[in-house]
Amino acid sequence: MSLHKLTLRELSDTFGKGEVTAAEIVRAYTLRINQVEPKVKAYISQVKEAAMAQAEALDQKLKGWRRTMPLMGMPLAIKDNICTQGVLTTCASRMLATFVPPYDATAIARLRGQSYLLLGKTNLDEFAMGSSTENSAFGPSRNPWNLGAVPGGSSGGSAAAVAADECVVALGSDTGGSIRQPAACCGVVGLKPTYGRVSRYGLVAFASSLDQIGPITKDVADAAMLLNVIAGHDAWDSTSANLPVPDYTKALKKKDVKKLRIGVPREYFAEGLDPEVEQAVMAAVEELKTLGGEIKDVALPTTDAAVATYYLIATAEASSNLARYDGVKYGLRSKQSHTLLEMYMKTRQEGFGPEVKRRIMLGTYALSAGYYDAYYAKAQAARTLIRRDFEAAFREVDLIVTPVMPTPAFKLGEKSEDPLQMYLSDIYTISVNLAGNPAISIPCGFSKAGLPIGLQLIGRPFEEETVLRGAYAYEQATDWHKKRSAVR
Amino acid sequence: MNNAGQAYEVVIGLEVHAQLLTKSKMFCACGADFGLPANTQTCPVCLGMPGTLPVINRTAVEMAVRAGLALNCAIRSKNRFARKNYFYPDLPKGYQISQYEAPICENGVVEVAVGDSRKPIRVRRAHLEEDAGKNVHDGDNRAVSLVDLNRAGTPLLEIVTEPDMRSADEVVAYLKMLRDILMYLDVCDGNMEQGSLRCEPNLSLRPVGQQAFGTKVELKNINSFKFVKDAIEYEIKRQTKVLNGGGKIQQETRLWNVDKGVTATMRSKEEAHDYRYFPDPDLVPLDLAQDWIDALRMALPELPEARQKRFVTDYGLPDYDAGVLTTSKALADYFEACVTLHNQPKTVSNWVMGELLRELNNAGCSAASSPVSPERLVSLLQLVDKGTISLKVARDIFPELYASGKSPEQIVQAKGLTQVSDEGALEKVIGEVMAKNPAQVAQYRSGKDTVLGFFVGQVMKASGGKANPGKVNELLKKKLAG
DSSP states (O other): OOGGGSOHHHHHHHHHTTSSOHHHHHHHHHHHHHHHHHHHOOEEEEOHHHHHHHHHHHHHHHTTSOOOSTTTTOEEEEETTBOBTTBOOOTTOGGGTTOOOSSOOHHHHHHHHTTOEEEEEEOOSGGGOOSSSOSOTTOOOOBTTBTTBOOOSSTHHHHHHHHTTSSSEEEEEOSSSTTHHHHHHHTSEEEEOOTTTBOOTTBOOSSTTTOOEEEEESSHHHHHHHHHHHBSOOTTOTTSOOOOOOOGGGGGSOOSOTTOEEEEEGGGGSTTOOHHHHHHHHHHHHHHHHTTOEEEEEOOGGGGGHHHHHHHHHHHHHHHHGGGOSSSSSSOOOTTOSSHHHHHHHHHHHHSOHHHHHHHHHHHHHHSTTTTIIIIIHHHHHHHHHHHHHHHHHHHOSEEEEESSSSSOOBTTSSTTOHHHHHHTTTTTHHHHHHTOOEEEEEEEEOTTSOEEEEEEEOSTTOHHHHHHHHHHHHHHOOGGGOOOOOO | OOOTTOOEEEEEEEEEEEEOOOSBOSSSSSBOOSSOSTTOSOOTTTTTOTTOOOOOOHHHHHHHHHHHHHTTOEEOSEEOOEEEEOOOTTOTTSEEEEOOSSOSEEEEEEEEEETTEEEEEEEEEEEEEEOOOEEEOOSSSTTOOEEEOSSTTOEEEEEEEOSOBOSHHHHHHHHHHHHHHHHHTTSOOOOTTTTSEEEEEEEEEEETTOOSOOOOEEEEOOOSHHHHHHHHHHHHHHHHHHHHTTOOOOOEEEEEETTTTEEEEEEEGGGOOOOOOEEOTTSOOEEOOHHHHHHHHHTOOOOHHHHHHHHHHHHOOOHHHHHHHTSSHHHHHHHHHHHHHSOOHHHHHHHIIIIIHHHHHHHTOOGGGOSSOHHHHHHHHHHHHTTSSOHHHHHHHHHHHHHHOOOHHHHHHHHTOOOBOOHHHHHHHHHHHHHHOHHHHHHHHTTOTTHHHHHHHHHHHHTTTOBOHHHHHHHHHHHHHO
16 A cells, blocks of 8 residues: 555545554655655655654554544644744744744644644745745755746645655645645645634744645645644634634535636736636636536736735735844854844844845835835735725625636746746735635646646635635546656 | 023923733733843743744733823723834844834823922823843853843833923922822832833923924933932033033933933934834734723722822811822821721821831831731820820830830830829829929919929929820919919
8 A cells, every 4th residue: 555645534544444553654654755855855854753753652552542533643744934842943044944943833733632743844935935945045845746847835845745745734834825836836735724714823924914824735625634623713823713613524515516606807817827827727617617606707906916015015024023033042143243233134144045135125125214104004005905805806706716826837946036027926826815815726737748737716714615615626526636746 | 602591491201111010921921020030931922932922911901001091091992012123132023012003092191299289291192012121241251241031021011291391300290190100000019220110201401482392312221219300400401501502402312320420322313223113913903892991990999199189188187198198009098097997187197107107118118018007006096095105105115116016005014104194193293393493383373384384394204204294284283373
């Protein structure tokens, strides 16, 4: 049995029935990682030995007992900007290259509560700033479908690990598309929950009002299973919503979208959209119609303002969030400094990569006296308009369907010299973060070059069930998700 | 240009940082105590570790609202926190969580007594924020600076006035009033030396009669009422000298140097930070329920000003007495506890303001922890009333009463200080005194009544102060009349 090929649901069932031990699972994944990781480079750090020790302890403890919790014994990869107690959490930055948090993120504590197994921490663009995982201080990850292409970003390591069967499911984080865009690049499923659905405690902040942790999985059912565990109110995160959490796997009972009104925003099918992507997405819209959905045109007129708005708000928040990396308390401290000011400047000069520095400077500028009203305040006003666009559209429809990314995964190095081109690869995902809605990326085809194409389904706030239902219906009617990358 | 002789008016506004008496810090569960070993009162949140998030302390919000209500502020039910961004080693996150555009309290006013009149001082705003830690530079190795983050994240209420004060005395009067109010509310311990109440005056001069404000200077490092007065008076003199010499005042922050008794430049306007305030996205805006605010208003204790007025009207005390007795809640409570047991307010007031306050001040002790309980003080006063001891004896034994922990009865008994009222015994003493002073007897009998005082004194002296003065008077008149 090739354990690494199973979905979370299959592996959990197998383990639950006692047909396989946790140690056997870790052994299978260790083998798989050893095989493909040198090519994919999904992980920053691996803790397979610790996972094996935990697995053996779990097997010992379970002797004669039923395995009750769905994530028990399941081998996960976690994006390296989510704090794991006692395990290196670097954010792919030299700044935190030696940082070991003494606490778990709330999402991790919930997984730990189910006795999950941590295989390792996955690569990302430094502090989640980027769309290709090339901005990592530890080198880029590769796309398992084509090792010359990027896996997307910033959760590129998590998406590549899932696509290359180096873990059963993974956690990513999404500030402007960082779960959905790499999921699309790697032909897997990525869900960004509603802002406030999953606690941000322990997620190293990039842009606090946009960040959200979410699942990256092989199929929609797995995303629902994982979301069940990590969602819910957390007293440690004031922005987490104090709302009941439904059983998301129940949303998967229907395999149709009957009575669902599905909107297609014309603004998302304009200039810059690759014809192959457009074709695949429009075919998916047709499929949803066949499945009983009522397809409607909707307007999201402020779409044009999204990139500018996002890069003001996200960078402003980042400039403040990253101020704590000053060499005083933890992480890097430049050895070249003799005065306080020198310590600050050299530590940050040496610790941060170019993209992080660029965004800190942009954000500092946007918040500066005399510029605040023209930039930050204006961006907040535009954000309100963008949110209202979605509110208006969702009075007409129950789901909105769009592409995830204008093109399939691009080549390594293709855009790394042109930040603006790189920023445009998030054009279809960032509005959702600004509005706070939930959205999923699922596979909907391949380019002629054999690279996956993603479909985005956006729902109303806290209506992840509708998003999952639509995605599941489409997935059940197609085979895209069954295709696996060829990496060996 | 020389302006020698020009008279100036000083204009002063005050920023006060009051550390709130919460059990835990503003945004985490760490304790908020003073004087613990360095960095033992910290957690990932107040250390600003990656991924951690703040959670607002409800009690701190409650204390801010109560203080705001007591300062007659409008409470802004929808208020929010903002980040104040700057780099400093004692600031773990690289920003301080404070309030900026939407403070919790606004537009208050307090009346302070200045000489014989009362003057309103307007409170522009009072907002919540977290304190920073402390940098320590005087360790064994002076090449190294150390950071103690025990205080980082403790809750502060920053209370800012309008520029309404016109002298150092007004500032001190306002500050004392503010401190009393905060202590009455149990929201701050008012300890200026330990830094739980810190004040930063900003001060400018303008020629008398001019409307426009002069250039202001902010003063820091002031940790007692005396230093407030000293620093302001020094700064007025300094600025007057600069202006009279034709110079200009630079907008700057100056530090009070206690040892030298001068202020010196800390940073100029050019070096001032751009704090890049923006709403803290980690905290949702507060939306306080009006019911909750109303309930807090109803539950406010009687404040010093109202209590002072009541002491005058209800107990018939002079303004002065009422003012002294209400300077602290503990002292006022003590007074009222005594009056409940012994309904002679003025007598009680004299004792509390006199004997008791002297001992308390000497010991640096609060009335709340006075070793002489109200019950003990009242039983002493009742011994005087019953004539068991004289007023003089009562005064004489008070220090022992304070120091020993014994009851007044025990002390009086042990020392044999019971007052002599027995007519036979007193007549005997009077007889002896008269026999010794025949000339004065003759004077009295020839109509010089004032000599009576001399005889009372002699009799009291002869009895070792134990004679009942009333009885002595009565008997003397009888005997001297012949």
